[in-house]
Amino acid sequence: MMPFAPGTWGSLAALPFAWGIQYYWGWVGLSVATVVVFIIGWWASHVFEKEAGVEDPGCVVIDEVAGQWLVLIPAGLDPLLYLIGFVLFRIVDIFKPWPACWFDKNVHGGLGIMLDDVVAAIYAVIAIYFLNIQLSGM
Numbered sequence: 232m233m234p235f236a237p238g239t240w241g242s243l244a245a246l247p248f249a250w251g252i253q254y255y256w257g258w259v260g261l262s263v264a265t266v267v268v269f270i271i272g273w274w275a276s277h278v279f280e281k282e283a284g285v286e287d288p289g290c291v292v293i294d295e296v297a298g299q300w301l302v303l304i305p306a307g308l309d310p311l312l313y314l315i316g317f318v319l320f321r322i323v324d325i326f327k328p329w330p331a332c333w334f335d336k337n338v339h340g341g342l343g344i345m346l347d348d349v350v351a352a353i354y355a356v357i358a359i360y361f362l363n364i365q366l367s368g369m
Contacts, residue, residue: 239321241292245299258304265300272297277341287344298348302355305363319355327351
């Protein structure tokens with residue numbers, strides 16, 4: 232992974248995979264894939280964190296994948312919503328508004344690594360959902 236802004240690179244790398252999943256299996260497929268990535272990420276990041284001896288290591292970006300995919304569920308296959316979803320997710324993931332910041336500081340281990348990004352993603356999901364409604368009405 233890139234040493235500079237690994238979360239952004241991880242989120243960017245997640246986009247084409249989300250597109251492919253949505254293309255073949257729709258929002259249900261991406262929803263299932265997001266849950267699977269969350270569960271695997273919870274376990275894998277917990278193991279990696281223990282082995283590395285570093286809390287929430289920056290090189291672990293599976294949390295960004297789960298968060299980014301969650302944001303893209305309501306985007307369908309709309310390239311504009313994918314772009315907006317990417318930008319919105321990066322903003323909320325970096326600034327971590329409440330309650331994401333609470334999870335970031337108070338929940339440790341693999342669950343903490345995964346959960347703060349998923350909670351932050353909910354802000355972007357809500358925005359994408361309403362943008363999708365607005366764009367559909369045009």
